[in-house]
Amino acid sequence: MFRHGLPVLLFCFISLCATSAFAEWFSDEQAIMGTSVGVTLWQEDPEIARRAISAVMAEMRRIDNSFSPYKPDSELSRVNREAINSPVTISGELMTIIDKALYFSRASGGAFDISFASVGRHYDYRQGQQPSENQREDLLAAIDYRLIELDKTSSTVSFKHPQLQIDLGGIAKGYAVDRGIAILQQFDVTNATVSAGGDSRVLGDRRGRPWVIGIKNPRGQSLAGDPSESEDRVAIKLPLQDTAISTSGDYERFFIDQNSGERIHHILNPRTGKSVAGVTSVSILGPRGFDTDPLSTAVFVLGIERGLALVASLSGFDAIVIDSAGKVHYSDGLTPPVTEVDQSP
Numbered sequence: 001m002f003r004h005g006l007p008v009l010l011f012c013f014i015s016l017c018a019t020s021a022f023a024e025w026f027s028d029e030q031a032i033m034g035t036s037v038g039v040t041l042w043q044e045d046p047e048i049a050r051r052a053i054s055a056v057m058a059e060m061r062r063i064d065n066s067f068s069p070y071k072p073d074s075e076l077s078r079v080n081r082e083a084i085n086s087p088v089t090i091s092g093e094l095m096t097i098i099d100k101a102l103y104f105s106r107a108s109g110g111a112f113d114i115s116f117a118s119v120g121r122h123y124d125y126r127q128g129q130q131p132s133e134n135q136r137e138d139l140l141a142a143i144d145y146r147l148i149e150l151d152k153t154s155s156t157v158s159f160k161h162p163q164l165q166i167d168l169g170g171i172a173k174g175y176a177v178d179r180g181i182a183i184l185q186q187f188d189v190t191n192a193t194v195s196a197g198g199d200s201r202v203l204g205d206r207r208g209r210p211w212v213i214g215i216k217n218p219r220g221q222s223l224a225g226d227p228s229e230s231e232d233r234v235a236i237k238l239p240l241q242d243t244a245i246s247t248s249g250d251y252e253r254f255f256i257d258q259n260s261g262e263r264i265h266h267i268l269n270p271r272t273g274k275s276v277a278g279v280t281s282v283s284i285l286g287p288r289g290f291d292t293d294p295l296s297t298a299v300f301v302l303g304i305e306r307g308l309a310l311v312a313s314l315s316g317f318d319a320i321v322i323d324s325a326g327k328v329h330y331s332d333g334l335t336p337p338v339t340e341v342d343q344s345p
């Protein structure tokens with residue numbers, strides 16, 4: 001009896017150490033998909049934590065390699081080259097993403113439209129370039145999600161306009177954070193966050209406290225050297241658990257047109273092919289990034305009234321919209337903590 005007691009006691013001691021002393025937060029951040037991808041998780045075994053994080057990062061790179069419009073070998077680039085001529089066979093995964101995009105196009109009356117790229121690909125925000133008026137008007141007819149024909153039985157897609165091009169920039173990052181969370185769940189992780197730029201999803205809580213996700217003040221001051229993460233840019237802090245949140249902002253990718261003084265940014269109105277004015281930031285809360293990501297872009301295009309009406313018509317979502325005067329608008333499900341953000345330079 002006694003001889004067996006020691007190993008049992010020892011075992012208890014070791015497992016106690018493992019759960020209380022060694023368990024900790026692990027996190028990593030990498031530049032993927034043209035943005036910063038972050039993973040934070042709670043784990044007892046550092047080796048499992050390392051494997052889980054690297055599996056999420058590998059998945060992010062795989063998604064980027066498949067659906068980037070900038071990589072000539074991606075499945076998306078192949079579709080953009082070939083779907084104009086005849087139906088192209090696509091993967092089940094791309095089919096699911098295009099199908100979801102078309103759902104949000106119909107739901108938003110065309111405000112969300114992945115064929116925005118027919119015009120959108122002629123913008124280069126880093127170089128400060130935009131399409132000429134003629135080019136924009138010529139290509140406008142190629143922005144129309146109804147000209148994207150998805151055939152689920154034959155697994156093909158075809159474009160019904162010779163200049164039509166698609167870009168998944170408004171939906172792929174939300175899809176990617178969901179994939180990241182699913183992978184962490186396979187590793188039995190129960191407390192984590194995965195983010196890709198403005199799209200985040202939190203799993204569980206922060207062990208007894210909620211996760212706190214900040215919404216940036218679109219016109220807030222940023223510290224030199226670190227324009228993205230300085231504390232004074234955070235306008236609203238949200239305590240969250242088991243939620244996805246996607247923010248679309250006009251401050252992420254933009255330049256100021258030297259002639260007109262207008263802010264030319266990366267969210268385009270499919271009806272005009274021009275950057276949307278009126279709101280500066282839209283955040284959508286909901287169960288999955290695959291929905292909150294396209295919805296945040298759609299609401300940005302629709303503006304406050306029609307955008308909030310769309311959110312109210314779908315169940316399970318909430319919205320926080322900051323307009324160009326700095327006023328904060330909330331969907332009915334939320335209690336407003338902050339009603340205005342400082343716009344002073």
Ligand code: ADP
Pocket residue numbers: 111112113114116167168169170171173197198199246247248249252266267268269270293294296297301
């Ligand atoms: P972020 O890319 O910063 O997360 P969004 O989720 O709002 O922000 O996505 C903006 C991206 O969506 C743009 O960079 C572009 O790739 C794409 N996009 C722009 N306008 C539209 C639109 N009207 N419909 C669908 N996608 C769009």
Ligand code: MG
Pocket residue numbers: 170171246247248292293294295296297
């Ligand atoms: Mg979005």
